[in-house]
Amino acid sequence: MAIDFNIMAGGEAGQGVQSVGMILAKAMAHGGLHVFADQDYESRVRGGHNFFRIRASDRDVLALSEELDILVALNKETIGLHSNELKSNGVIIYDQEQTKVDVQGGIYFNVPLAKLAEEKAKNKLMTNTVAVGAAAGLAGYDFNILASVLRNEFARHGEKIAEDNVVAAKAGFDFALEYGAQKLSQKIKPTSGNNKRMLLHGNEAIALGAMVGGCKFIAGYPMTPATSILEYIADKGRQYSAVAVHVEDEISAMNMAVGAGYAGARAMVATSGGGFCLMVEGLALAGMTETPVVVVLGQRPGPATGLPTRTEQGELWFALHAGHGEFPRAILAPATAEEAFYAMIKAFNLAEKYQTPVLVLTDHHLATSYATVERFDLKAVKIDRGELISDEESSRLNDYKRHLVTESGISPRALPGQGKALVVTDSDEHDEAGHMIEDGETRNQQNLKRLRKQDSLKAEIGSPKLHKTRNAEFTLIGWGSTYGAIREAADLLKKDGMPVNVLHISEIWPFPAEAISSALSKGTKSIVIESNATAQMANLIRRETGYKVNGTILKYDGRPFSPQEIVDRMKKEVT
Amino acid sequence: MVTVKDYAESIPIAWCPGCGNFAILQALRKALVELKTEPHQVLFVSGIGQAPKLPHYMQGNVFNGLHGRTLPAATGAKIANHELIVIGIDGDGGAYGEGVGHLLAAMRRNVNITYMAHNNQVYGLTKGQASPTSDLGFVTRTTPLGAGQPANPLALALSSDVSFLARGFAGDVEHLSELLKMGIEHRGFSLIDILQPCVSFNHKNTYQWYRERVYKLEDEGYDPGDKIGAFAKAQEWGDRIPIGLIYSKERPVYEEQLPALKKGPLVKQKIDPLQFEALLDEFM
Structure with a gap:
């Protein structure tokens, strides 16, 4: 039985x-x-x-x-x-x-x-x-x-x-x-x-994924639900060569991580919404200086201090638009502890490959929930540092241009002190050599060069998971940590004679618009299920695909969805 | 052999003629040359303002970041690669206003960074507003009633037990250059406050005004190891203004305490996913 x-x-x-x-x-x-x-x-x-x-x-x-x-x-x-x-x-x-x-x-x-x-x-x-x-x-x-x-x-x-x-x-x-x-x-x-399965919570998976993915530097200020990531790396980093700095504030955390990233260490921050607010200027700095950095944003209900020990998915649009000006970014939103581990490795790879910030969007529920997972396969972990100039090359370079305009938008990256190459960058708009400029033509070249990276970044984003059920009348759409509850709800609904598909988005930006459009054009009614009050994913789908979903099930009391709750609300609110 | 020419600017300098920054630039080039430092060994980190443009007029690695955030970025870079000579450069707005919280933390932390605060007591880039160190009553467009109580950066630094504190004067390149050399050679965080006349917006604290007042501590048998004496010197402002080494103390250097750096700079340590099997075991 x-x-x-x-x-x-x-x-x-x-x-x-x-x-x-x-x-x-x-x-x-x-x-x-x-x-x-x-x-x-x-x-x-x-x-x-x-x-x-x-x-x-x-x-x-x-x-x-x-x-x-x-x-x-x-x-x-x-x-x-x-x-x-x-x-x-x-x-x-x-x-x-x-x-x-x-x-x-x-x-x-x-x-x-x-x-x-x-x-x-x-x-x-x-x-x-x-x-x-x-x-x-x-x-x-x-x-x-x-x-x-x-x-x-x-x-x-x-x-x-x-x-x-x-x-x-x-x-x-x-x-x-x-x-x-x-x-x-x-x-x-x-x-x-x-x-022999591992039992760990989302933040442990994130911290472990970060270290396995080569994170050498984290700076942070304790804030629920992200604190345990900083604590874990502070503890294990002593033996495994990563530095965790408990800083004076989140502004410092972000700028410090960007400094470490510029110097060539895989660097990250982990915080919640309030802390991320303080980091936002630094996020744009990473975008402008084309510095790799990974940001873990563990959401909790806001605005302001909100419900500190509760869960919400209220910062999707904040993550999408955080930072002044226009620059490329990737946003990953792992659904489970297992995905969180691999998402961190991917985040560091993307950040270095595209020389731009990558956000990993989690929430209190994922951060603190424990799950058994199959032992992570370290042999399958691939580290891709992108167009990093070798030490040998760098020692020969004497006219290095950190922000060289290229077709892909990615400039070969030397590290300061690596060789003779002088690595110059600026938060001001700059020329290829990294010096500040005022003229419009150079501005346009650099701005477009940065934004071109978004095009190739798009191809890196995985398609949403689609779980089909025969004769499904509905497609339940979720993102991030609601995956478990939605999947289980789908099983319960099937037993109750209400078969549904599940479409789950774990990699959000650049938006996988084609994959979502094609999944939604199959004639089922689409219901977005998310932990916020304003249907941020439903709105994003509309913005990016033109597709208006048929309904939403929203929850914003700070508690995670349970499968039964979704079943009950499907029956009450949707049918 | 490195010479001053190796540090010559490659782009036109955008400071006002007569700006105190020219002398500071000259002093810094001189210090680095005398320390036999090559441009690729140095990282200049700066924020926003007239002073933070300085790295662009040097040769070296440059991270010109956000206003007031020089020290966090410099700290991150130094921890990532502690073989770099890291020099932070800001004005009084970045150092003592927008970034003052970071300054306190950096002095306590004691990372091996040299921080130059070009203190002209006025905002130059935004054209003439009061700064945290403007004299009491200094009238500007944002402070029509006169600036409030000025910050005392030296006393502030001493209260954090800064491990190296000096004050230089842009009107004395030789002396400033010596202080910069000492700061760069110092193990730990060094703050060098630099009195810098602003010819465009500060018509009170001029070259002439300073020349009549500054005196060198080393000429008076001053002991920079005496913290109480240093506090007393930090209060001197008016008819006599002390310059020179204010305070120096050996303290544990932050990055030297980090076990993760024992095997060399973080940026030179190989990324090896396979080394983590034992950590996975802990979750079994």
Whole structure:
């Protein structure tokens, strides 16, 4: 029987909700299951309400389901807020004494988490580990897999702590077997599938993709949801030769990355909308000086500070038009963690090949959601640095023109200090040699040269993914992180007798207008589904193809789409 | 053997006749030649204004970026290739106005960059508005009521424990050139504030005005290692104006602390995707 199991852990910030979730998620992944998980947290360090949701399945899962099999409630509020998300045969694990909840009924399973931690592991701090064990026990999962994950996770704290955690988990596991075995009929078993998948969130995939793609420099100022990218490269860069500079502001971050890019290091910034606002002048600087730079824009709801720990796709048009003046750019919007990894490598290649900024547009949902992915194939990674002049050539050049006008618009690129070539560039309009000019003819030549790069850049943009279903009446169109929810919604709609196609755009600019036009001319009704209030992609499609979509499903409350929500709204709003 | 001719401009210079920038340009060429530095070894980074045009009138690598953002761009380039001699060039608007936050951060960070702030106490490029260092009450079209309290760049730099601080005068090329040499040779960030007469828009702080006031610290047995004494000198402005080395202190240099640079400049390190297998393992 197919496995599709959903667990949520909820509690206050600081209660360890995320570690409960991560250990369970890893245990599932190590059992060969596909996992999708996300976290929902508030803009605060203590208190409030946080939860971590995990979905595990024997088939590839791309989104969360709304119905829970197990709810691990570390506090009373979790029960109040989420018990309605439980399946009719689901179970809530809670500690009656700790949560001071007095409830009755088949769905409640009182596990003395704190007491077991104290008695068995002699450490009340391991209360959460007891809860992990209880959830695994209730679900009938393999304890040995869980134990190995715990040993791995706690190894850095020493063997005693690691073993005590195993004891704590076992206490919860055994308790669940003894008193709760009949509570939950649906079980989750390890599968014979690949148990060597990676489990990582979108930002980890981005940071990893950046480093694998040769990123040597990142400058940044912490801002949700991009912070963990800077942190990851700061940490791993020490060993893997990348520098992360925590700067005074985002203006500095962008200009610093452009400086590093000019000098020849693959350089990037990662920020959210507010930080990107400060970077915009520097983005145009990269365009004008033809400097490669990669910008990760992790969207969250705006305007201004908005909802800092929530998700939105409200900056598509901002990304498209950010920067004064006209210059070429590419925009990639990966749909999944796996795509995010490869998108970063592509972004660095395009930035160097076309000597212009490349934006990778993500959002809070993609940045913070975990997914199992097949191990990345490093051998398949291709680094293309474009028309970079060799050291030997550079040592011979004594009349180098950084902005030489060429047919493709791409000028062979020397690096400062590489040889005798003097690399001169200017944020002012400049001549081929890089010196500032005033005359109109030179301006036109340089402006057109830069813009010509956009033509060949266009050919690099991949076509949208088209998933067809026989007899489809609708084509659901999405971009970026909504992919999982839309794909799963399509499966659910098919079961409900409403077959739909899915057209998903992961590479946005230069706009793949021909591919989209041809996909949309097939006679289905087109519905754009996106996380914003103004239908930015629907409008972009109209602008670029002339095609007016038949409808939109928009969401802008800061929460990601769920598959069921799309199904419900398709039925209610569209048909 | 590198000579001043190797640094000669290749395009016409667009400064006003008599501009203090000519003398600064001359001092910088002289300093680089005396340090036996070849143009391709140097990167000039500048922002916007009359002073930031200077790199175009030199020979070298040039990144002429945005107004006030010279130091971030210079920092990025220096970290990417720390073998380059990086010299930042701005006016008082870029250095002490638009870019002052970056200046504070750069002084704290202590990247090995030499930063020349051509301080003429007025905006030249935009034609005569007050600058952050204009004297109190300086009337311009944007400040008809007179400019407010001037910034004190020297005191500001000292408060960040800048590792090298000097003030030069465009009317004394020899002396300025020596200060530039010291700044370039200094390990860490060096700020060189340069008193620069503006013949078009500042009719108060003229060559004559400065000549009557400036004196050299080294002639007075001054100790540039004494931070309190340096603060005292930073307050002197009026009848006597000190020039020379104000403060110098050995501090850890930012890029020398970076483990990623131990194997050489980032730009010379090979990109090798296959080295990351162990990082993938961490997500298993």
